[in-house]
Amino acid sequence: MTESDFISTQPYTLLEEGEVKAQCSSNIALIKYWGKYEPQLPANPSISYTLTDSYTQTTVHFKKTHEFAVHVFLESVEQEEFSKKIKKYLSSIQKYIPFVENYEYTIHTHNSFPHSSGIASSASGFGAIAQCMMEISKKLGETMTEEYKIQKASFLARLGSGSACRSLYKGLAVWGRHPEIPESSDLYAVPYPFEIHPDFTTFQDTVLLIHEGVKEVSSTVGHGLMNNHPYAEARFNEAVKNLSELSVILQNGDLDAFGRLVEHEALTLHAMMMTSQPAFILMKTGTVAAIEKIWKFRKETKTHLFFTLDAGANLHLLYPEKEKGLISSFIKNDLVKYTENGNIILDKVLF
Structure with missing residues (x-):
């Protein structure tokens, strides 16, 4: 898959409003990613374990508007800085999600773990938002396979937080091109493809x-x-x-x-x-x-x-x-x- 494969060309039917939900786990890298190139591409490949109980739950309510806006609530408290950050992120993915600036978004997010606790909340957070954006795409009429849906969500999550792209998969996930990992890519993560010892x-x-x-x-x-x-x-x-x-x-x-x-x-x-x-x-x-x-x-x-x-x-x-x-x-x-x-x-x- 190349970047162009994630540029949507299907027509959308804009709904007046709607709501989607997603849950995404955090991950812990075993081989570390440290160093990157623009736009959010890894300088080396990495592999991580996805966690079970450390996750982010996100609900996105979208309403048709003439003025694109984002309001983020963390644990029911509005977060102005997060709102600015997510608005900037959503604007940056408009190339791949063309309808994005037609809506006002109210985002409620909850982490199952404490903030600043050594669990990567950016990974689970951007993973959940990317999943929500793909759910909105489906509601607006885009047809896709489940494999494409998760690949594009991983691609979009990467643009918010590099390690977030690995959180879209259970078990072990690989991000970054590696000669011995089939289908591995710098653009999105892939599930580790080989049988693992129990x-x-x-x-x-x-x-x-x-x-x-x-x-x-x-x-x-x-x-x-x-x-x-x-x-x-x-x-x-x-x-x-x-x-x-x-x-x-x-x-x-x-x-x-x-x-x-x-x-x-x-x-x-x-x-x-x-x-x-x-x-x-x-x-x-x-x-x-x-x-x-x-x-x-x-x-x-x-x-x-x-x-x-x-x-x-x-x-x-x-x-x-x-x-x-x-x-x-x-x-x-x-x-x-x-x-x-x-x-x-x-x-x-x-x-």
């Missing part, structure tokens, strides 16, 4: 909320600092290689190799931040202390407890469901103390 279909994800505030450096700024990064090219090449290695691991069920690679990816992401110009550090002392505890626990117990991080301080703890008992006790007794307010989020992958 151990990887029941992974748990417990998030340690080590820092619950807003990040000191936004992901947008962080991506931009990769443009002239001295190690950028090496990093992009390594991500391609690591995705090849992870693909084999996911199929053969090597849990130890999975942990080594996923943790290396997480630490590499933060190494890129610490070696950019200017440099910045998003991990906190609690992050480092918890990592050291995890390494010690794993060495002593031979359990398969691993961690990953996105661009922030909070740790995602990944482990197979069959080892949940011992690991849950360790988290409660030894790791919760590193969280800011004793808070954790319990989740699992969505298959």
Whole structure:
């Protein structure tokens, strides 16, 4: 599929008003995307787990108008800055959704997880909005297959938040061209196409909320600092290689190799931040202390407890469901103390 395939040429019948709803989960990347080109294209391929219980629910009411407007309510409270951001986003996709500026939109959105908690709300949020726009397209008369509908929703979500394109799929999703992933694309995500070892279909994800505030450096700024990064090219090449290695691991069920690679990816992401110009550090002392505890626990117990991080301080703890008992006790007794307010989020992958 190319960009032109997502430019709608079908006639629309504008309704006076209507309402659509969507729910979209967040995701956690295993191979990290860090660095991008315009318009929101990844500098390297990535793969993520889609989560089950961390999601955004969005309702969009649209009403025909002569003055395009957007009103966003988060948890029933109108958000002026979000409204401006979503209005700008909707205007930017008019090329692909021609009717978009014929309506006034009232958007109510709810997250199942706390804001600024280490769960990517932009991924689930833009994923849900993109799904809603495709539902409106159907209501106005556009005919499409289910496969095309989800591909275009992924394409549209990417233009709002890069990682959002992966949230449109259950299980594992790949975004970015990779020579060993059939149909992979920089324009949208695709479901991981190979059979996965059963151990990887029941992974748990417990998030340690080590820092619950807003990040000191936004992901947008962080991506931009990769443009002239001295190690950028090496990093992009390594991500391609690591995705090849992870693909084999996911199929053969090597849990130890999975942990080594996923943790290396997480630490590499933060190494890129610490070696950019200017440099910045998003991990906190609690992050480092918890990592050291995890390494010690794993060495002593031979359990398969691993961690990953996105661009922030909070740790995602990944482990197979069959080892949940011992690991849950360790988290409660030894790791919760590193969280800011004793808070954790319990989740699992969505298959």
